[in-house]
Amino acid sequence: MKKKVLVLTAVMLVSALVFAACQQAAPTEEAAMAEEAAPAEEVAPTAEVVEAPALSGQLQIAGSTTVQPLAEELAAEFMDANPDVSIDIQGGGSSVGVTSAGDGTVDLGSASREIKDSEMEQYPDLQVFTIAYDGIAVVVSPDVALDNLTKEQVQAIFSGEVTNFSEVGGPDAPITVVSREEGSGTRAAFEELVMEYKDDAGEKQIKPIAENALLQQSNGQLRTVVATTPNTIGYLSFGFLDDSVKGVAIEGVEPTVENVKNGTYSIFRPLNLLTNGQPSELAQAFLDYILSDGQTIVAEDYITVSD
Structure with missing residues (x-):
């Protein structure tokens, strides 16, 4: 009898241990359901970095000799940042810039004046991008003791009505007028901003430049002539002024x-780049640069488009 009790006790003890182990190992129904309901951990996809294609190709620019040195400086910076880009810049005058852009012989034309209505009629798809503003200064040779003129006196000198500096408060010396050639944007702007007047009927007219004026093909040439020829007077882009x-x-x-910025000096004009229709991808990239980071270069000698 004692032996049976011991066996029964052992069996009960083993059963209790097995039951306890099962209770520990088996998850509760609630836990199992929660485990099934829990969302799987999401793994964020790796973003693919796509680099913008490098710019490459060539641009041809021609036109204004005023715009030319500014465009060359802007192009140099742009090409440094884009080694596969080549930009060739030529002068010829604003009228050349308009016709070259309109005829599609260049990617960008340049003009240092407003575009004429007749030009827009000839090239109705012409797009105009103003990249800067530039003043025009009346300049004299270093030997001429003359510091100030009225607009009327300037008109009289450049039209040939006044022929001696003594007539406008200067030395007793004959005046030699130096001007840009026909087709020059600087000349066209000077004629419009300085030589324009109203006749007796109230109509706008432009006094013609003196027939004996020494005509020059660029701002640089005009500056050299005035600087080295006594008793001369001319007009220059601000970008070409020096001592x-x-x-x-x-x-x-x-x-x-x-003084242009504060509105007290009124003889200034726009510097424009031109395309026939929408610019090419490369031309647009160059224009975007000029109108953003390139304005820092513009501000060195000219007036930015935001001023």
């Missing part, structure tokens, strides 16, 4: 970028 010539105040206002 070799003397800038003359107009109506008491000095020809400076700051």
